[in-house]
Amino acid sequence: MEIKERINEKVREIEAVIAEYLPDEAGYQRTVTEAMNYSIQAGGKRLRPMLMQETYRMLGGSERIVEPFMAAIEMIHTYSLVHDDLPAMDNDEYRRGRKTTHAVYGEAMAILAGDGLLNYAFETAIRAFELCTAGEDGGASGYRTAAAALKVLAEKAGIFGMIGGQTADILAESRGELAEEELLFIHEHKTAALIQASMMVGAILAGAPSETVQRIEKCAYDVGIAFQIQDDILDVTGDETVLGKPVGSDAKNSKQTYVTMHGLERSAEDVQRLSEEALRILDELGGDNEFLKGLVTQLIHREK
Numbered sequence: 001m002e003i004k005e006r007i008n009e010k011v012r013e014i015e016a017v018i019a020e021y022l023p024d025e026a027g028y029q030r031t032v033t034e035a036m037n038y039s040i041q042a043g044g045k046r047l048r049p050m051l052m053q054e055t056y057r058m059l060g061g062s063e064r065i066v067e068p069f070m071a072a073i074e075m076i077h078t079y080s081l082v083h084d085d086l087p088a089m090d091n092d093e094y095r096r097g098r099k100t101t102h103a104v105y106g107e108a109m110a111i112l113a114g115d116g117l118l119n120y121a122f123e124t125a126i127r128a129f130e131l132c133t134a135g136e137d138g139g140a141s142g143y144r145t146a147a148a149a150l151k152v153l154a155e156k157a158g159i160f161g162m163i164g165g166q167t168a169d170i171l172a173e174s175r176g177e178l179a180e181e182e183l184l185f186i187h188e189h190k191t192a193a194l195i196q197a198s199m200m201v202g203a204i205l206a207g208a209p210s211e212t213v214q215r216i217e218k219c220a221y222d223v224g225i226a227f228q229i230q231d232d233i234l235d236v237t238g239d240e241t242v243l244g245k246p247v248g249s250d251a252k253n254s255k256q257t258y259v260t261m262h263g264l265e266r267s268a269e270d271v272q273r274l275s276e277e278a279l280r281i282l283d284e285l286g287g288d289n290e291f292l293k294g295l296v297t298q299l300i301h302r303e304k
């Protein structure tokens with residue numbers, strides 16, 4: 001089967017896993033849970049849970065313990081998009097081909113839906129411990145790896161990870177200038193940190209030794225930076241109907257990006273270089289890495 005078809009098949013499998021962990025829409029909190037489910041079910045590439053599951057598999061994992069973490073990372077990612085789209089941040093009306101959460105549910109409910117998704121992500125990831133209690137997934141060693149995975153998930157999403165990156169981004173935007181070093185800080189934290197969390201959680205849950213987890217962290221850094229540069233490229237060269245969101249938003253907001261700093265040609269070369277470096281690390285780690293390598297290669301050539 002072609003890699004694109006295999007990716008689509010995996011997206012369907014991942015969506016079934018996520019659906020198992022979504023909150024019920026009932027009671028006085030019904031509107032917030034509807035808004036949470038609206039945002040997460042809007043589609044999207046499901047890249048982060050896919051990277052997590054495939055890193056887990058590549059390093060020998062074969063249990064269900066990874067599933068609550070897969071749902072959790074997509075909840076964290078979705079909350080970040082819901083909040084990023086708010087009037088106080090990017091004020092975007094379309095995302096993933098449909099109206100943004102605040103455009104449908106209003107600003108207050110979108111703030112709560114984002115908060116709800118972030119908190120529910122941890123409520124969900126913590127359910128991995130129930131699997132250990134039930135005697136699946138390695139008992140005591142399952143507890144240890146789940147606790148270590150939670151630590152990485154929390155750190156990479158927080159002030160030393162994604163929130164830190166978004167903070168630097170917002171401050172730079174209001175200043176209207178940006179040094180190259182700062183741009184890299186923003187990309188590393190705002191974008192690469194969640195990709196690192198995805199792959200590192202997969203590795204940790206598979207019981208990989210710390211040197212391997214560190215190599216995965218570097219690999220995911222390369223993937224994350226390449227992914228962000230490609231995102232900047234698509235904002236210039238992409239097709240609105242394929243992307244599901246407006247193009248040219250960086251130029252409209254006079255936003256400095258990798259592309260405005262280095263031009264399209266150098267940006268494309270850097271995406272290629274970083275991706276090759278990531279593939280080299282995957283080769284070095286061995287295991288059944290064929291799908292993961294296909295996925296990384298596909299990301300370079302993606303159109304959305």
Ligand code: GRG
Nearest residue numbers: 044045046047080081083084096163166191231
């Ligand atoms: C609000 C704390 C906070 C953080 C926001 C993720 C983010 C940080 C902002 C969204 C805007 C942006 C361009 C982020 C960079 C990462 C990125 C390219 C996100 C989009 O991820 P995709 O392409 O989205 O995987 P889908 O919709 O496919 O899941």
